[in-house]
Amino acid sequence: MSEGSQQKINTEQNRGTVSVIQSQASAPPGGSLQQVPQLVPVTPAGGGGGGGSSKATPPGKMKKTSGDKDSDEYRQRRERNNLAVKKSRMRSKQKAQDTQQRVNELKEENERLEAKIKLLSKELSVLKDLFLEHAHNLADNVQAPGVEGASPAHNNNNNGACNNNNNSSQ
Amino acid sequence: MSEGSQQKINTEQNRGTVSVIQSQASAPPGGSLQQVPQLVPVTPAGGGGGGGSSKATPPGKMKKTSGDKDSDEYRQRRERNNLAVKKSRMRSKQKAQDTQQRVNELKEENERLEAKIKLLSKELSVLKDLFLEHAHNLADNVQAPGVEGASPAHNNNNNGACNNNNNSSQ
DNA sequence: GTCGATTGCGCAATAT
DNA sequence: GATATTGCGCAATCGA
Numbered sequence: 207m208s209e210g211s212q213q214k215i216n217t218e219q220n221r222g223t224v225s226v227i228q229s230q231a232s233a234p235p236g237g238s239l240q241q242v243p244q245l246v247p248v249t250p251a252g253g254g255g256g257g258g259s260s261k262a263t264p265p266g267k268m269k270k271t272s273g274d275k276d277s278d279e280y281r282q283r284r285e286r287n288n289l290a291v292k293k294s295r296m297r298s299k300q301k302a303q304d305t306q307q308r309v310n311e312l313k314e315e316n317e318r319l320e321a322k323i324k325l326l327s328k329e330l331s332v333l334k335d336l337f338l339e340h341a342h343n344l345a346d347n348v349q350a351p352g353v354e355g356a357s358p359a360h361n362n363n364n365n366g367a368c369n370n371n372n373n374s375s376q
Numbered sequence: 377m378s379e380g381s382q383q384k385i386n387t388e389q390n391r392g393t394v395s396v397i398q399s400q401a402s403a404p405p406g407g408s409l410q411q412v413p414q415l416v417p418v419t420p421a422g423g424g425g426g427g428g429s430s431k432a433t434p435p436g437k438m439k440k441t442s443g444d445k446d447s448d449e450y451r452q453r454r455e456r457n458n459l460a461v462k463k464s465r466m467r468s469k470q471k472a473q474d475t476q477q478r479v480n481e482l483k484e485e486n487e488r489l490e491a492k493i494k495l496l497s498k499e500l501s502v503l504k505d506l507f508l509e510h511a512h513n514l515a516d517n518v519q520a521p522g523v524e525g526a527s528p529a530h531n532n533n534n535n536g537a538c539n540n541n542n543n544s545s546q
Numbered sequence: 547g548t549c550g551a552t553t554g555c556g557c558a559a560t561a562t
Numbered sequence: 563g564a565t566a567t568t569g570c571g572c573a574a575t576c577g578a
Contacts, residue, residue, distance in 0.1 A: 284571080284572075287549095287550085287572080288571060290550055291552085294550090294551055302472050309475060312482035315486060316485060323489060323492055326500060330496060333504070340510060457565085458555080458557085459565095460566060461566085462555080463565095464565090550576105551578100552577100554573095555571105555572085555573090558568100558570090561568090
């Protein structure tokens with residue numbers, strides 16, 4: 207967790223002043239640093255695929271005041287984009303969080319459902335046993351109405367009737 | 377979606393060469409730009425608010441060769457961190473993806489479980505109905521034992537009742 | 547073609 | 563001390 211100690215940067219501030227800054231840069235212990243958007247073309251004619259014409263700071267003319275970077279318009283665009291980025295990231299994070307929560311909910315519900323299944327299964331089992339018992343009782347009644355060892359009935363060749371197939375789907 | 381046209385940056389490359397580059401920057405369509413880490417102190421000893429004192433590059437002494445930025449060590453650290461960052465982000469993204477997938481799986485399983493519950497419920501219902509029927513039959517038997525319609529043995533109307541598929545797997 | 551939304555990336559601060 | 567996370571800004575790209 208945490209949450210950093212972020213410092214609001216005053217857009218356009220050093221902007222107006224900065225012009226050329228070289229390496230160097232002293233890092234005051236307690237001070238925050240601001241990244242000045244210095245740009246530089248990188249490995250123009252790189253080895254890989256995209257070949258690009260190099261063209262580093264071509265002597266061509268630049269429109270606008272003193273380069274894109276200093277223009278108010280540029281700054282404005284940047285700021286807008288920064289805002290959009292922030293927003294987008296927030297949403298993204300929120301979404302992830304929601305998804306995680308959804309997982310939890312679903313897990314819970316799953317457990318509930320499984321419990322219910324267990325219960326229903328048990329009930330079914332009990333009922334089935336009762337059925338069997340009844341069948342036997344009836345058989346007895348029919349089988350030995352008055353005689354002792356006679357077993358004439360047995361008509362219900364139910365043999366193998368109550369088979370429960372314990373198949374496993376999947 | 378998308379996937380940008382990212383270009384591998386050769387760390388330490390322009391480092392040695394770059395000295396001063398101002399705004400400008402031409403943005404070649406296919407070319408990538410590298411952000412040179414120019415740093416600038418922001419609100420140095422700022423108490424809380426918007427800090428007004430500028431004070432860029434205070435005359436304090438910096439250790440190391442020619443400033444932290446140019447040091448090999450610095451560059452190395454940066455690169456290591458960049459790597460770590462990349463890794464971390466990858467994992468983060470992967471995790472989010474996994475979570476999403478988990479949601480899908482759980483949803484599927486939920487549906488399966490619900491279907492099963494439905495089925496079990498139906499079976500239970502059938503069995504119960506059978507039970508009632510039997511009870512009635514028995515009542516009839518008891519109620520009218522010597523009457524004309526005595527029917528001692530039509531007990532096993534076991535019509536198709538006993539099948540249950542008690543599949544429990546997973 | 548402008549503008550917001552995404553995305554990858556590097557930096558720096560902070561956490562582990 | 564080194565790696566891992568996190569917030570943030572930049573730039574490129576996508577999409578409306």
